[in-house]
Amino acid sequence: MPLGAAKAALLGAAGAGGAAATWEIISTTVTDTTTATYNFTSIPQTYRDLRMVISAARTATFGDRTLMYVDIGSGISTTNSDYGMRSVSGSSSAYGAMGVVTADNYPGVLDDFPGQSDNGVGNSSIIDFMDYANTSKLPTAIIWQNAVGQGTFAFHHTHNGWNYDGGVGAVTGLRITRPTTTSNYYYKQPMTFTLFGRGTAD
Secondary structure, three states: OEOOOOOOEEOOOEEOOEEOOOEEEEEEEEOOOOOOOEEEEOOOOOOOEEEEEEEOOOOOOOOOOEEEEEEOOOOEEOOHHHEEEEEEEEEOOOOOOOEEEEEEOOOEEEOOOOOOOOOOOOEEEEEEEOOOOOOOOOOEEEEEEEEOOOHHHOEEEEEEEEEEOOOOOOOOEEEEEOOOOOHHHOOOOOOEEEEEEEOOOO
């Protein structure tokens, strides 16, 4: 799904030093209920920062992760050994306090997200790539997630660091997908993926 050049100013704010850079919508995708993988291609290289917002998420089955693969100009890389993640997370059933999770050789960004099959459960995630168009850096991202579940197994995942070390390069494409791609794990409606850009690339 190529991303067009249409823009809409969002979250603009004026600070003491003048107008701050605004987040501008690059593309919004609404899930179709029958797909487990979404590719975001031809990401414009005109911004400094890139943000993916995932909202109103659910699946038919609980307990699978969301993965994120990257394209730095030579196609989507699905080599797991090129990825890693570090997270600080908490669950009412698993931790009395926040716990640290480390996963090398794995492109997982969101543990158990969407976290519940109930469509009344609100899930959201923000994924930020700073200086994403820089061709001399390894792509990295910071993820904030709120996966609020119901009952004993309510899960709250607050912070995640994601990295790709397969090579330096600008982020030109992303793939959001699931380890399990059978129908029960499809991204259901009304889930949305919205991609934003901010600032001007160096």
